[in-house]
Amino acid sequence: MAQQARAIRTRKLILQSAASVFAERGYERTTIGEILARAGVTKGALYFHFASKEEVALGVLGAQMFDDPIPPQTLKVQELVDQGFLLAHRLQHDALVRASVALALDPGATGVNRAAPFRVWIDSIAEALTIAKEQGELLPHVNPQDSAELFSAAFSGVQATSAVLCDRADLMHRVAVLVHHVMPSICTPGVLISLDVSMERAELLAAEYEAARSRSEEDLTDLE
Secondary structure, three states: OHHHHHHHHHHHHHHHHHHHHHHHHOOOOOOHHHHHHHHOOOHHHHHHHOOOHHHHHHHHHHOOOOOOOOOOOOOHHHHHHHHHHHHHHHHHHOHHHHHHHHHHOOOOOOOOOOHHHHHHHHHHHHHHHHHHHHOOOEOOOOOHHHHHHHHHHHHHHHHHHHHHHHOOOOHHHHHHHHHHHHHHHHEOHHHHHHOOOOHHHHHHHHHHHHHHHHHHHHHHHHHO
16 A cells, blocks of 8 residues: 555656646657656656656646546536636646646647547536536527537636736636626526525635545555
């Protein structure tokens, strides 16, 4: 168990180090040697987890995905709102997630499937919206796939704008504004009354996420 815990920590260290180098130099200019030097690990340790620089990059890209599913809600559209708030929080407080998003938008990262994180999130949103439509939460004209594509693109633009203007300090607010504008265009009036898109909910979700992450770190320490 202790060996497993060390392996998990080493993999995370490699990803964090690679992310920082990618952010500084770009994917194409980054070398395995630079990642090793930043992480302070041996080449064998890196290749135990990743077969190539491309695989390291894919690991960084995967960091923006949620390790655990969003807590289920009676309203499926509430889960969509919650995803937006939680990703905004992670972008504000997790350097690896920020680097993951930057890498996904790096046109120089040739040979890396940068579409993967976009597709995973779009598919997750589309699945939630499909169920929401089946449950009568959406207006009749709404196409779940089209709406998922739109929300993902709008979120990407909002976070990029926030990053340039204020290093994402106002991202939670901007996401709240986004969902305030999007939800009335896709949800039935009855659902809108019950939907919670408040900053108070965003802050509660962030606190719960941080508490869960702390418990995971403690469990990992106990394994060592």
